[in-house]
Amino acid sequence: MSGFPELRLRRLRRTPALRSMFRETRIDVDDLIYPLFVVEGRQIKEEIASMPGVFRYSPDMLPAEVEEIAGLGIPAVILFGIPSDKDEQGSGAYHPEGVVQKAVKAIKGAVPDMVVVTDVCLCEYTSHGHCGVVVDGYVDNDKSLELLAQTAVSQAQAGADIVAPSDMMDGRVKAIRQALDENGFHLVPIMSYAAKYASALFEPFRYAAESTPGFGDRRSYQMDSPNWREALREVEQDIAEGADIVMVKPALPCLDVIRQVRDTFRHPLATYNVSGEFAMVKAAARNGWIDERRVVLEILMSIKRAGADVIITYHAKEAARWLAER
Numbered sequence: 001m002s003g004f005p006e007l008r009l010r011r012l013r014r015t016p017a018l019r020s021m022f023r024e025t026r027i028d029v030d031d032l033i034y035p036l037f038v039v040e041g042r043q044i045k046e047e048i049a050s051m052p053g054v055f056r057y058s059p060d061m062l063p064a065e066v067e068e069i070a071g072l073g074i075p076a077v078i079l080f081g082i083p084s085d086k087d088e089q090g091s092g093a094y095h096p097e098g099v100v101q102k103a104v105k106a107i108k109g110a111v112p113d114m115v116v117v118t119d120v121c122l123c124e125y126t127s128h129g130h131c132g133v134v135v136d137g138y139v140d141n142d143k144s145l146e147l148l149a150q151t152a153v154s155q156a157q158a159g160a161d162i163v164a165p166s167d168m169m170d171g172r173v174k175a176i177r178q179a180l181d182e183n184g185f186h187l188v189p190i191m192s193y194a195a196k197y198a199s200a201l202f203e204p205f206r207y208a209a210e211s212t213p214g215f216g217d218r219r220s221y222q223m224d225s226p227n228w229r230e231a232l233r234e235v236e237q238d239i240a241e242g243a244d245i246v247m248v249k250p251a252l253p254c255l256d257v258i259r260q261v262r263d264t265f266r267h268p269l270a271t272y273n274v275s276g277e278f279a280m281v282k283a284a285a286r287n288g289w290i291d292e293r294r295v296v297l298e299i300l301m302s303i304k305r306a307g308a309d310v311i312i313t314y315h316a317k318e319a320a321r322w323l324a325e326r
């Protein structure tokens with residue numbers, strides 16, 4: 001018995017119960033991380049035009065928001081700060097009273113069990129909008145490391161549970177690990193954006209975070225899209241430097257890379273379903289061209305099927321509601 005008509009793969013698809021029983025991949029609310037944008041000020045909750053349903057919050061507005069997130073069963077948030085002042089050195093990123101540091105304290109004070117991840121990067125804080133220090137018009141790798149390490153330490157001091165460097169400088173995981181350990185934060189894990197591509201899909205985020213580079217682009221530090229072997233080298237290097245969790249970003253254009261990383265390494269694997277992926281779905285849904293719920297759950301499922309353990313996604317709150325209804 002080797003084929004049709006004895007073999008019929010449709011047998012296990014006949015009813016909802018059979019399909020559910022033999023489903024190979026499940027998406028769970030525990031897999032989701034919700035991004036939050038934080039601005040200086042009070043009583044601010046402003047919608048981001050490029051990302052419908054996503055808001056910028058002042059720190060005092062975060063407890064209520066995070067209680068809602070926790071109520072939906074979402075275990076973690078990742079914070080991005082938008083400071084009121086930017087400078088050449090991105091000093092708002094590592095100021096003890098910086099906007100993200102304040103946000104971490106506000107969240108941990110209200111919902112201590114919420115896992116708070118902080119994005120470690122300088123682009124939201126630099127006047128030139130690059131992810132590191134600029135010397136003679138070029139982003140200087142080694143000069144950026146110290147500031148990135150300082151940023152991670154100040155976030156840990158504020159109470160961050162996980163630090164997540166997204167700058168793509170070489171050696172930053174090692175520099176951050178060393179600085180965390182020297183300051184007593186041996187137990188703060190690093191989730192490194194290990195394979196982060198220079199993607200056109202980050203555009204809505206840059207509008208949200210006011211982090212568009214003032215000159216040039218990020219191609220001299222973020223990865224070139226056609227490269228997959230290089231992604232494995234990036235992941236290998238970050239693991240060697242002490243990354244606890246590695247990330248591939250963006251998600252949908254990189255499902256092949258997610259699969260390769262999953263098959264090659266044993267580390268927990270995160271992925272970022274980025275702003276442009278979210279905005280495309282929202283725009284089509286608003287036009288009535290797609291069924292948003294089905295599309296979002298299909299996308300999240302495909303990312304899990306590719307091998308990701310956790311997904312950072314702006315769809316997290318809606319997905320949590322849909323998953324609870326099923």
Ligand code: PBG
Pocket residue numbers: 119121123131166167201202203204205206218273274275276
């Ligand atoms: C900052 C950062 C970016 C994103 C996450 N961290 C933007 C960038 O690198 O330009 C993008 C996230 C998204 O598009 O949702 N380095």
Ligand code: ZN
Pocket residue numbers: 121122123124130131166167
């Ligand atoms: Zn950056």
